[in-house]
Structures are given as structure tokens and as C-alpha cells.
Amino acid sequence: xxxxxxxxxxxxxxxxxxxxxxxxxxxxxxxxxxxxxxxxxxxxxxxxxxxxxxxxxxxxxxxxxxxxxxxxxxxxxxxxxxxxxxxxxxxxxxxxxxxxxxxxxxxxxxxxxxxxxxxxxxxxxxxxxxxxxxxxxxxxxxxxxxxxxxxxxxxxxxxxxxxxxxxxxxxxxxxxxxxxxxxxxxxxxxxxxxxxxxxxxxxxxxxxxxxxxxxxxxxxxxxxxxxxxxxxxxxxxxxxxxxxxxxxxxxxxxxxxxxxxxxxxxxxxxxxxxxxxxxxxxxxxxxxxxxxxxxxxxxxxxxxxxxxxxxxxxxxxxxxxxxxxxxxxxx
Numbered sequence: 001x002x003x004x005x006x007x008x009x010x011x012x013x014x015x016x017x018x019x020x021x022x023x024x025x026x027x028x029x030x031x032x033x034x035x036x037x038x039x040x041x042x043x044x045x046x047x048x049x050x051x052x053x054x055x056x057x058x059x060x061x062x063x064x065x066x067x068x069x070x071x072x073x074x075x076x077x078x079x080x081x082x083x084x085x086x087x088x089x090x091x092x093x094x095x096x097x098x099x100x101x102x103x104x105x106x107x108x109x110x111x112x113x114x115x116x117x118x119x120x121x122x123x124x125x126x127x128x129x130x131x132x133x134x135x136x137x138x139x140x141x142x143x144x145x146x147x148x149x150x151x152x153x154x155x156x157x158x159x160x161x162x163x164x165x166x167x168x169x170x171x172x173x174x175x176x177x178x179x180x181x182x183x184x185x186x187x188x189x190x191x192x193x194x195x196x197x198x199x200x201x202x203x204x205x206x207x208x209x210x211x212x213x214x215x216x217x218x219x220x221x222x223x224x225x226x227x228x229x230x231x232x233x234x235x236x237x238x239x240x241x242x243x244x245x246x247x248x249x250x251x252x253x254x255x256x257x258x259x260x261x262x263x264x265x266x267x268x269x270x271x272x273x274x275x276x277x278x279x280x281x282x283x284x285x286x287x288x289x290x291x292x293x294x295x296x297x298x299x300x301x302x303x304x305x306x307x308x309x310x311x312x313x314x315x316x317x318x319x320x321x322x323x324x325x326x327x328x329x330x331x
Contacts, residue, residue: 006069008323009300011264011288013076015053016099052292056106066299070331074114074141077175082120082146089118097132109331112138120146122155126162139169144201151201152208164218173223174198198227209249211260221262230279264288266297270307282314286323
């Protein structure tokens with residue numbers, strides 16, 4: 001990096017090494033060794049993980065190796081529990097949010113926890129966000145939908161408006177992707193489903209009129225480069241103009257809302273990063289890695305550092321200053 005500001009990775013995840021029995025249907029951790037475990041869904045393996053999910057010294061060593069000064073540490077989406085009873089979802093969120101503070105406590109200023117909320121209940125979600133922001137979380141990670149309710153759902157919009165008023169940044173992560181025989185091959189849920197889910201969420205915010213209704217103070221970032229949004233913005237604009245009888249909820253065409261949201265940089269290819277910067281703006285792209293999972297970028301921020309089309313000032317924005325703006329000045 002050519003500047004002196006801290007390099008910030010806004011997209012990383014944690015899993016606590018242990019937690020109490022949270023009841024049937026809730027993910028649990030099968031501990032195998034001091035450094036290895038498996039996230040279990042009932043009797044099925046969901047994901048094998050290692051100590052970098054919960055151990056601060058391990059994370060810090062990897063951050064130092066990658067030249068990352070600070071990580072935003074968010075929940076792993078499988079724990080969101082949006083389909084659970086509200087009381088149970090509140091309990092799960094409170095436990096995991098408190099454990100996130102413990103994981104990040106050894107390195108304040110470097111490990112920055114984001115909370116999760118029971119998004120299926122707007123009042124409970126707002127209350128938990130208030131509690132967490134007061135306790136030291138820097139923002140909130142939400143899933144991109146709650147069952148069949150997308151981000152333009154009235155209850156979700158109520159929560160987003162509360163986050164805007166509170167000054168809490170919102171990180172949107174795809175989750176609970178559809179499955180089918182066609183999507184269950186080749187990790188297609190992750191390779192096709194995740195980009196599509198994220199694209200749909202940005203579209204819901206725009207065509208659902210959320211950006212027309214929610215305070216412009218809302219700071220919201222979409223994971224995985226915003227999915228396929230940047231590539232298909234022209235198609236969306238064309239549809240808005242040609243079929244406004246169908247696509248008529250938003251006051252303006254989709255391109256008008258560029259500048260209302262951020263995306264992360266975890267797109268793995270310089271051509272994709274160039275399109276992203278050209279489309280959403282250099283001031284709206286943040287370094288993200290999806291650490292510590294295998295489909296993430298290592299070293300974190302490597303694509304931004306190597307991208308030949310970026311000048312030093314723009315590179316510094318993406319590596320550091322944009323994230324500081326998104327986070328409201330921290331670290």
C-alpha cells in the first residue's frame with residue numbers, strides 16, 4: 001500500500017469453538033482436535049473448519065502475513081436462525097454475539113466484531129442491534145432474505161431504517177441458497193447461487209423502492225462484489241425503461257442508485273474488479289476476502305494490490321479509506 005492508513009478487510013467470518021446446546025435443528029460443532037472441528041447440521045457435515053475461525057492469535061498471524069491491519073469479523077451465515085421461533089433466534093443471536101466479543105477481545109482495533117440479529121422480527125432485531133452496538137460491535141451482518149421475504153419486505157426495511165438512524169453499517173451476505181439436482185453438483189450453490197442471490201438482493205433494494213424510502217445515512221455493503229449486479233446493470237436499466245409497467249416501483253432507473261451502497265472486492269479476477277470499479281465507483285469498493293474459508297482470497301487484498309489499472313490514490317481508497325467511511329470512522 002502506498003498510503004499509511006490501516007488496510008481493512010470487511011468480509012471475514014468467525015465460528016465460536018464451543019457454545020451451549022441450542023436445541024434441535026441448530027448447528028452444532030463437532031470438535032475433533034484442538035485446531036479442527038466440523039459444523040454439523042443434525043447428523044450431516046456442513047463444513048470442516050480450523051482454529052482460524054475462533055483463535056485470535058491464528059487470525060492475527062494470517063493478517064500480518066497478508067498485510068491486513070484490521071478485520072471485520074462477522075457471523076457465519078448458517079447460524080442466522082431466521083426460520084426458528086423468535087425467542088430461540090434471540091437466544092442464539094445473543095449467545096453468538098457475546099462469543100464474538102470474546103473472540104475479538106484480544107485485539108481491539110484489529111478484530112472488529114459484527115453482530116447478527118433475529119431479522120424475522122423487526123422489533124427484536126432492532127433491540128439486539130442496540131444491545132450489540134452498545135457492547136462494542138461495529139455493525140451488523142444480515143442474510144439477504146428471510147424465507148421468501150426479500151430486503152424490500154416492510155419488516156426488513158424497518159430494521160434498515162433503524163440501522164441508518166443508529167449509524168450502524170450493514171453487511172449483506174447471501175445464505176440459504178436454493179438447491180436442486182442441478183445446483184447440488186460442483187458446488188453450484190456457491191458458484192451460481194451465491195452471486196444470483198446477491199444480485200437479487202441489490203435489485204430488491206432498488207426496484208422495491210427501499211433506497212427511495214430509507215434514510216440516505218444507511219451504509220450498506222453487499223458481499224462477493226455484489227454478485228452479478230455490475231455485469232447486468234445495463235439490462236436492468238433497459239428493462240426499467242422498456243417495461244416500466246412491470247418494473248415501476250422505484251422512482252428512478254437502477255443506475256440512479258449507484259452511490260447508495262458498497263460492494264466488496266472478492267471477485268478474484270482483475271477484469272471483474274475493473275468492471276466493478278467502473279460501475280459502482282472507486283469510492284464504493286472495499287477489500288473483502290471471505291477469510292478463513294477455502295473459497296476466499298489469500299492473501300487478502302491481493303487482487304487490489306496487483307491490479308494494474310488502479311493508481312495509488314484509488315488503490316489506497318479501496319484498501320483503507322472506503323472501509324473507514326463504511327464503518328463510520330473505525331478503526
